[in-house]
Amino acid sequence: MQDAQFEKRWSMPGVYGSERVMMQKVASAISRINPGESRLDDMMTVIAEAFLNAIEHGNQSDHSLQVTLQLIVDREKYIIRIFDHGSREPVIPGEAPLSMKWKADHPRGWGLFLINRLADRVTFGKLDGSVYIEILFNRLHFVGLQQLENKTKRS
Amino acid sequence: MNSEFQADKRVSAGAVIYDLKGYLSNSAEDSLLGIWDWEQGLDQGSRFLIFNFTQVTYINSIGIAVLIRIVRALLKQGCRTFAYGITPHYQKLFRMVGLTEHMMIYPNELSILQRIEYLREE
Numbered sequence: 435m436q437d438a439q440f441e442k443r444w445s446m447p448g449v450y451g452s453e454r455v456m457m458q459k460v461a462s463a464i465s466r467i468n469p470g471e472s473r474l475d476d477m478m479t480v481i482a483e484a485f486l487n488a489i490e491h492g493n494q495s496d497h498s499l500q501v502t503l504q505l506i507v508d509r510e511k512y513i514i515r516i517f518d519h520g521s522r523e524p525v526i527p528g529e530a531p532l533s534m535k536w537k538a539d540h541p542r543g544w545g546l547f548l549i550n551r552l553a554d555r556v557t558f559g560k561l562d563g564s565v566y567i568e569i570l571f572n573r574l575h576f577v578g579l580q581q582l583e584n585k586t587k588r589s
Numbered sequence: 590m591n592s593e594f595q596a597d598k599r600v601s602a603g604a605v606i607y608d609l610k611g612y613l614s615n616s617a618e619d620s621l622l623g624i625w626d627w628e629q630g631l632d633q634g635s636r637f638l639i640f641n642f643t644q645v646t647y648i649n650s651i652g653i654a655v656l657i658r659i660v661r662a663l664l665k666q667g668c669r670t671f672a673y674g675i676t677p678h679y680q681k682l683f684r685m686v687g688l689t690e691h692m693m694i695y696p697n698e699l700s701i702l703q704r705i706e707y708l709r710e711e
Contacts, residue, residue, distance in 0.1 A: 450615045451593075454647060475678040482649050532687045536657060544650035544686055551685055 440467055440507040446485075448493045448501045448518070453485035456503055460514070467507055473571055476552040477512065483545035484516040484567050492518025492565055502564070511554075512571040520565040594620050602702050603709070604637040604671075610644040613652030627659045630666030637705050638663060641698065643674030653686055660691045669693070669708070671701040 444459050446452040457478045464471050471477075485501055493499040502517040535543070550556055555570040593616035597608045611617075625631075631638055640656075660670045670692045675683065683689050695701045 453649070454612070479649075479678070479682065482647075486649060486651070536661065536687060544653050548650060548682060548685060 438506050438508050440505070443502055443504045445500045445502040447497065448489045448499045449497045450486075450489065452501065453482040453489075456485055456501075457481050460503065460505055463505060464507075464512070468573070472574060477514070477571055480549050480552050480569055480571075481514060481516070483549050484514070484569060487545050487567070488516050488518035488520075492520035494520075504566075509573070511573055514569045514571075515566045516569075517561070517564040517566040593617075596621055596624055598624075600633065600635070601698075602705065603635055604639050604702065604705055605631045605633070605635050606639040606641060606698070608641045608644070611646065613642075613645050613648040613655070615651045617652050618655050621655050622658065627662035628665070630663065630668055636668045637708075638668060638670045639698065639701055640670070640672040640692075641674055642672055642679070645674070645679075648679050648682070653682065653688065656683075656688060656692065657686070660688065664691055671695060671704070673697050673701060 440463070442463060444456060446456050460481055461474060461478055464474060464477065481503065485503070488501040489495060489497075493501065496519075499519045504513075504515040504517070506513040506515075530538075535547070549567075549569060553569045554572045555568075557568045559566050559568060594611040594613065595609070596617075597610070599606050599608070607621075609617075630636075638659075663670055671694075672692050673695045674697075675694055680689070680694060683692070683694070693701075693704075695704065
């Protein structure tokens with residue numbers, strides 16, 4: 435990993451609505467680092483969904499527990515880690531086909547579905563007794579630069 | 590009524606229209622699913638539902654699940670659902686989850702009403 439240009443942690447109560455406050459905090463930080471970031475909306479949705487999963491599944495809806503977000507930005511990428519108080523590392527479940535998800539009595543579970551589609555990489559981990567989801571977004575200008583460098587090398 | 594979310598109903602040209610306001614999230618779950626028994630179809634014999642999203646500022650997976658339940662229930666009753674005022678980002682999310690196959694998105698209310706008029710004449 436490149437040296438981080440920016441790193442910050444925020445903690446919020448694990449209650450519904452906190453995810454929107456967290457979105458605003460992260461959006462404000464990213465807009466300062468990279469004004470006009472084209473993937474900001476995707477990142478905000480991913481943060482909201484991961485935060486909700488942390489409340490409901492990690493913290494088991496115990497609203498006295500906190501959810502922590504860590505944002506690390508370097509030249510190549512944004513890394514978002516969301517920590518909860520789950521006791522075990524989550525396993526990414528096999529995804530049911532869309533048609534099956536639609537037929538479910540209570541068609542929930544769209545959060546991870548959206549996260550997987552919007553982010554460039556999703557992993558889970560455990561650190562200091564907390565469980566986290568790590569979500570990576572490549573910085574598009576860097577991907578563009580890499581492609582240009584490869585093209586120059588080939589020619 | 591939850592202060593974070595509001596759904597105001599009106600009827601226009603035979604279509605049931607809900608003007609949604611605020612956050613389409615957990616706060617909307619009880620409001621929208623409790624506002625009407627969607628399994629019965631629409632009231633006044635209407636076959637067309639329109640959601641106005643112009644004043645919805647946030648939608649998460651809980652809100653999307655609520656929409657799926659409503660659209661799915663109405664489909665079973667032969668009703669069609671339309672929507673307008675949705676930002677490009679949320680349109681993308683709706684496409685990802687398959688909502689746009691059953692909830693037609695239009696740029697504004699007038700274009701939906703014109704489409705409904707055409708469908709009635711079919």
